[in-house]
Amino acid sequence: MDDILVPKERTDAVVFIGVDDSGGVEFVKVYAVDEEKARAALEEFFSARGLFPADYRLVSRGLEDVSGKGAITTRSEAELSASLARLGLKLLSNGVLDVGGLDRVYQFTLVSEELYLKLRRKEEAEKAKKRGLALTIRAAIELGFHTLIVNLRGINLEPLLPEGAKLLREPSPGEVLREMGRGEFQVVVETVWPDKYYTVPFGARIKIPPMSRQEFARELENLVGVPVDEGILDDYPEWLFNYRNLEMIVQIFEKLRKRGMEKEKALETAIFVNLGFVPSEFEGLDDGIRPSKP
Structure with missing residues (x-):
């Protein structure tokens, strides 16, 4: 790759970095058409910036879905930019990667030792907060x-x-x-x-507080053994994301399964019934309760 540091349109690999206020590179992510191109771009970038690979930790690697993107740009990486901004970092790149008709690209993600430790401390603090929830309740009572x-x-x-x-x-x-x-x-x-x-x-x-939509979906998935798309919960009000409601959905699911309904359909139906919809699978529900004609 010619001049890895010059922003330009690229067809093989692109490098994104997260820099702090002093310009230090704390985060590096490489997207490329294959693993070999990704590795070569990463090595060339480190060399051009005078960075040492030993100062960074590889936290993620592998294929990433880019279907429908057309190109990978700082604009298409808005979520990554927002995440880095919360860490006090600014997202920069050496250009745009035209992914053409590719559905997946290869990526390497690395963070500096300092950022890695910061993220670990944050993760441990969140775990400690969750562990402390019951203790705090008990202590207050x-x-x-x-x-x-x-x-x-x-x-x-x-x-x-x-x-x-x-x-x-x-x-x-x-x-x-x-x-x-x-x-x-x-x-x-x-x-x-x-x-x-x-x-x-x-x-x-x-x-x-109630569970988040993500927590609720994962808990439900663990209980019924069926993948749960969080999108199916979009209409749920926040106050329904609780363990009692989770139990209700599982009970409906189990009853539908006993009627012979497939797992995926039973879960979808149970969620809609719990939320307040009556799906078409319940044909005949009103048999015998219609008012008679005078």
């Missing part, structure tokens, strides 16, 4: 105050209750006040509709 828990994730709270605590699910405000007045138990209220308790004097309030 164990303070002994009457507690309101907005459980949008639908987790099982029973194992988190200390001795002497009484769990009420969606009670009326009057019932909560009566239990508080008796003074026999620490009252823990579980709800998804917290506004109705605005007059109740809770000492502690905990909000457990």
Whole structure:
């Protein structure tokens, strides 16, 4: 490749980099028509920039789908640009790769040792945050105050209750006040509709967020053994991404499977039924319940 650092239209390989404010290269991604071209472009780029391969870690390699792109540019890599921007890096490239009619290209992705450690620390912090969720809930309840828990994730709270605590699910405000007045138990209220308790004097309030669409899809996939396209969940409101609703979908799925429906169709139907649609597979559902003619 002639002059690897000059931005131009290319037909064999293109190099994207993420640079910090001082111009240091913290991220490198090479797209090429095949692995050999990708390796050659990477070696030439390192040499031209005076970079040492030993200072970088290879974090990803292999074929990547580019069907429908036509060309790989900084504009087509908007998601990558946004991800790098969150890390304080700016996306640059040495041009545009014309992929023609190719559906896949080969890629190498490398990060500097410093960025790698930063990403690892961030990942560990996220894991620690998730591990600490139950501990935080338990610790808050164990303070002994009457507690309101907005459980949008639908987790099982029973194992988190200390001795002497009484769990009420969606009670009326009057019932909560009566239990508080008796003074026999620490009252823990579980709800998804917290506004109705605005007059109740809770000492502690905990909000457990729902699952993300991605988490919900993966959990569902693990339970039914069928790949779940996140797009099928686009119409779901956020508050339905919880474990209780997950169980409902699985129960519908299992009933449909017992009727002989194929797995993929049963899952799709279960999701739509749970959301509120009535698919055509339920023909005859109204047999016998139509009003008779006068």
